[in-house]
Amino acid sequence: MPQKAYRDVLLKPRARVAMARGVDLMANVLRVTLGPQARAVVMAPVITTRAPELLTDAGTIARRIIELPDPYENMGAMLIRQMAWQVREKVGNGAATAATIAQALLHGANYQAAAGTNVMMIRRGIEKGLATALEALKAQATPMDDPEKVRALAIAAAGGDREIGSYVAEMLDIIGTDGVLIVEESSTMRTDREYVEGLQWDSGYVSSHFCTDLDRMEAVIENPLVVATDLNLDRAEQLLPLLEMVLTRKQAGDRFGGLVIFANEITGTALGLLAANHERDVLKCIGIKAPGAGDRRVRILEDIAILTGGRLVAEDAGDQMESAGREVIGRARRVWCNRDFFSVVGGAGDQGAIRSRISEIKKLLPTAEGDFERDKMRERIGKLSGGVGVLKVGAPTERERETRKQRGEEAIVAARAAAEEGLVPGGGAAYLACLPALRALAETLGHDEAVGVRVLMRAMEAPTEWIARNAARDHRSILAKLRAAPPGHGYDAIQDRIVDMTEAGILDPHRVSRGALEFAVSAGCMALTTEALILTDKTNPAVNP
Secondary structure (H helix, E strand, C coil): CCCCCEEEEEECCHHHHHHHHHHHHHHHHHHHHCCCCCCCEEECCCCCCCCCEEECCHHHHHHHCCCCCCHHHHHHHHHHHHHHHHHHHHCCCCHHHHHHHHHHHHHHHHHHHHCCCCHHHHHHHHHHHHHHHHHHHHHHCECCCCHHHHHHHHHHHCCCCHHHHHHHHHHHHHHCCCCEEEEEECCCCCCEEEEEECEEECCCECCHHHCCECCCCEEEEECCEEEEECCEECCHHHHHHHHHHHHHHHHCCCCCCCEEEEECEECHHHHHHHHHHHHCCCCCEEEEECCCCHHHHHHHHHHHHHHHCCCCECCCCCCCHHHCCHHHCEECCEEEECCCCEEEECCCCCHHHHHHHHHHHHHHHHHCCHHHHHHHHHHHHHHHHCEEEEEEECCCCHHHHHHHHHHHHHHHHHHHHHHHHCEEECCCHHHHCCHHHHHHHHCCCCHHHHHHHHHHHHHHCHHHHHHHHHCCCCHHHHHHHHHHCCCCEEEECCCCEEEECCCCCCEEEHHHHHHHHHHHHHHHHHHHCCCEEEEECCCCCCCCC
């Protein structure tokens, strides 16, 4: 194997200084988005003809920063960038908080290391402090059982936008936290919400011959039988046994409105057979192309079969449509579709089987790779639960619409996180309430480990400090007042006063507070214990620090 060529090596203390500069640069950009008085970050577009991009989400901002000119500083910046995006991926919010804590942790630990304290013992102290802080955080968590708490959380997560926050809280109350909440840009300046009943997917009929309303080009069947398969149906022989079975049921007095078939593809003589039966009014039929792609398509078809009380005719199981029995046929109250969408309302599936399917998807949520897969799995849960809420965000300009849409998405993510693990006092107050437990821990440890705990304590004050700074207030006097205040008190940057954060309705999801702290400590300790930076021959050249 060919050996890697190394162009340059930087050792401490210059390596530590370069790493800290990169961390500072990235964290300084992200922390301006912290708090209710936060600022935005404008990114130059990749395509020069487009307008600059206005961003308020720290995880997205970090993702947009690809590389710094100095390769040594770039290593520190990319460490924070990766951490910020992981926070965004795993807990949905809190990237700015994590970057702020990681930066403060590194600065405090580097100061102590320069004074002669053992770096590895500082790290051990920080890690012990983290375990204690997480226990103290968990003890503060309360269930999200009050609609007013949900509303306050949604408004705070939406950057103080009361309209968006109130709509999100209303939608969660109606749809539930497991339901599907979608944020779309409105074609008008008005922001509104709408609710879609039943299961709806973005796939439509395979032929306009199935339309029952030619003016609207829509197909509707009331009380249909439903069959789902991931097979390609291209021969009439595949469908003849099924159609004979269905017609026999009709002759026996079963009052169903028609037959709906979901399949991977419906073409050739199979499509002709269905269309002929439909047009001659022998049997109302609709052929619908299965939504999604690949493995996700199969999972969606399984969902449809379970929702309607049937069984998927699956290629992987060796099933053939010709030999399908009565058990593959489900029922629904209504199926509607056009060329682009379909909906299934009132599926007749067993409620126990549907709940079991929802639980199965929930268990797989933590293993989903990336936001896209996670959102699609949540979408399936919501559709099985029976409802979809759509928040349509409007604004005078395109950039403002994008910003408000981003706020709506953040409010939904925060509310879902709170539903999973409960709420804690917001605005960094939950971290401040952990400090007495950390202070008690420090008194039981040796000198160097105790230094690490005290470094963590100071870092956990950093989010509150930068909320105050972003509000253009004196952070030193505010922190001094908070150190003397009872646990649960924090700084209300809107009203410029010290308040009980729970009573004031300023709350954060426990999951977000916990995740931000864990990821911040991990990244901060990695940067702290780095004492050499190495450039390979492929690294962009830059002047050494």
